[in-house]
Amino acid sequence: MPAAPSLDLLDLDSLLDDDERAVRDSVRAACAELVLPHVAGWYEAGDLAPEQVRELALEFGRLGVLGMHLEGYGCAGMSAVDYGVACTELEAADSGIRSLVSVQGSLAMHAIHAYGSEDQKQSWLPPMARGEAIGCFGLTEPDHGSDPGSMTTRARRDGTDWVLDGAKTWITNAPLAEVAVVWARTDDGIRGFVVPTSTPGVSTPTIHRKMSLRASVTGEIVLERVRLPQDAVLPGVRGLKGPLSCLSEARYGIVWGAMGAARSALLTALEYAGTREQFDRPISAFQLTQAKLAQMHQSWATGMLLALHLGRLKDRAGLRPEQVSVGKLNNVGAALEICRTARTILGANGISGDYPIMRHAANLESVLTYEGTAEMHTLVVGQALTGEQTYR
Template identity: 55%
Template structure:
């Protein structure tokens, strides 16, 4: 970090991260800048209003497709085939605007599209992936159930064979995009183990109902899904996925995006704290001139910078093909936890104004509470790390 300016030096815009620009390639920085511009133009100006109104701005979906971020890590089928670090930077910039839009990209690309790309047949890939990459088709990923998202092995949704078809019965909860999706990747227990099914959402017996009483992710769509004798043909099965390895591989893609994504809100909250503390005067001097304020800002800046370097390290491991699930858990556990703590601390710097929409902090804080829960709670990731370190499985 550069030395602080002298008392007579003109104030400059605060530098929120270490000198990391040289650690990224030109292609990675191009992705970052393009997504940053999209966010600044289409997401940030309406984020507070959409959060207040519980409004999912569906017209942005095609724009995200044109931007190339839907399934951007996938090769072929109209997808960008971008590297892991490029995808991470895109997630960070989207979530700097609002978590709902990084969530959309995660559900569409890291979950639904990844399931088809990893485990689908050539025909399934050709049918679905190009339109999903362009934003003409929206997908959802139906894994979590009402009785426990952290225990998918206890899945109650069941698919049985009936002649040449499959008939699915069960319920799912907290399914992102369920009511706006055109196709659902539904995971169900079968006599052969857990299988994935591509279920067009217009199929009789498939019902999605929005969860409307959320105090977080209000500009996003999460649903309860019911499958009542939902009949699909034999070719709806993802042929290469049997067991929980299929959905878990997709969850790891989404968790990786979160490692980067949550740094966006952390950065924007930290920026608000620095700028407001410089402008606001109390007891005859700027709030920024008080030692306790500087201690808070310094601690937050250190944690943000550490999180960014951790994300970059994990991204390089992923690009090299050497990333493990436990390493993803380290990133998800640390960066979500620290980003949420940054948001909470910034709120104290802003005082009473911090609870208003004059600043994005309370919105980011509320959204991060959801991110702390989905794609694995803190407790689940701690146990993944603990098992890796000790060799003992502590899951129930």
């Protein structure tokens, strides 16, 4: 009997230390128990029940992956590589599940942790780390995506209070969130606000009929004369630096996560090719199939090496925005191509929900454009290479 297929031809596992492998194994086991038995059904239904999301959040809180790379306030304080390998395992299960964790930790929690007051940190970070409070991040608007500097959501002073008006859209976790970090234009520039979603004037309608990220809850944040106290503003930052730094944190997780989806598709194709027979032998014995598998493996292994390099660099010295752009641009594009090629190996079976490939491919179409489109990341890299800005 042939040995079980292995992807680790380059001994990538040896590049992780014992603690990093332990994180990987624990998150993989949690996903095998909590997500994989159900995710195909969640995706087909396209509507995760609120209680299911809340239970997942509590389980991930107990596992310690919510805000796991943040220090203090009930957060695990783990390394960037630890967070990266966790994102790989989460997205190997489903991109929507990784989005739940990423938006919670790298966007909402990171914003409060990096720029919030001590009261804001003490009030929100511990319950968010436990999964008892779900957060979302309000930046994208109906008419402003790649150009957040043109946002029209407005916060104005009224006495000592702030009054917010505007709308955000395509916001992961919004319909279930207890707290939203909302970015708005003020007389002093763009500021961030910690907005409890129970505040009068806040509504978070769900976006339905998604053809991608269907195992994820997505909605809007509608703000109609929302009155907030003076201390609702994030005191530690002004301007686009705040939201863009949070996006860099989340994009870093995508660099790793996309390789999880790619690994799942590649391994599915490899296993299928070894058992599917045509012309009296497994299709893995045909040269063209092996060429596809070899190319997919090369792209996956290269992406994993890039993710690990960026993780080590982030732990040692931090990352520049263009370095994160290189990672997201390369790895999401590579993961999409791996999924598309894997689908061809499975033929008609590749579109069946009995296999994860089309689910990953559809999800990655969203990952390709959210938190920075491929076009924008291309131009960020181009500017870093040439010193010339083309999109302003």
